[in-house]
Amino acid sequence: MRRYEISFESFLENFKKSVVKSGYKNSIQKDYILKILYFSDEHLSAEQIVNIAKTLYKIDMGIATVYRTVKFFETMNIVNSLDIGDGAKRYELNISIHHDHMICTSCSTIIEFTDDLIEEQQEKVAKANNFLLKDHIMTIYGICEKCQ
Ligand SMILES: [Zn+2]
Ligand SMILES: [Zn+2]
Structure with a gap:
């Protein structure tokens, strides 16, 4: 697991507050995608996020939902995307050092x-x-x- 200076619980709580403040809605999908990114050692593709949601959390998430959600996270400035040249962007939280x-x-x-x-x-x-x-x-x- 990566090392963050903030626990997942506090991070999620802060994030949810800022979502509401910005006039957007929180959702269970958002929570799970953040959880998956937080506890992952790797830079994940949308497809990997879908797979982890399914295998680890028994949650069925459409890939379109994942793309939409990570895009939202990017505009909220908590996720970075990486173009690794294979057409599938990789995502990571930008709350680490x-x-x-x-x-x-x-x-x-x-x-x-x-x-x-x-x-x-x-x-x-x-x-x-x-x-x-x-x-x-x-x-x-x-x-x-x-x-x-
Ligand atoms: Zn190589
Ligand atoms: Zn990185």
Whole structure:
């Protein structure tokens, strides 16, 4: 399991409050998708979410519902999506400590990394352009060690 600084219960409670505040509705599907993402070690595709819902929680979820819901999560800024080049985006909660990704275009392996220098450099570049940096997504595409 990934390490988050917030328990799932508190995270879910906060999220539900902000959903109501934004004028949207909570649903059991939303809760389960968040739970699946929270307790997963991987970056999950919509199809994987459907499968986990079925096998682990005995919940039947349509894939369209999952796509709609993760899109909603993205607009609420609690989920990030990753394009790994196989047509199926992968999703993760963005409540863990910031990290970037390397994606192998041969086997689709995702490697997470953090690099202080890259982070600082982005701040510098933004500043040099009088740009207020709020967030960034960095994905490096290439070939992993195994596939080389
Ligand atoms: Zn590979
Ligand atoms: Zn990640």
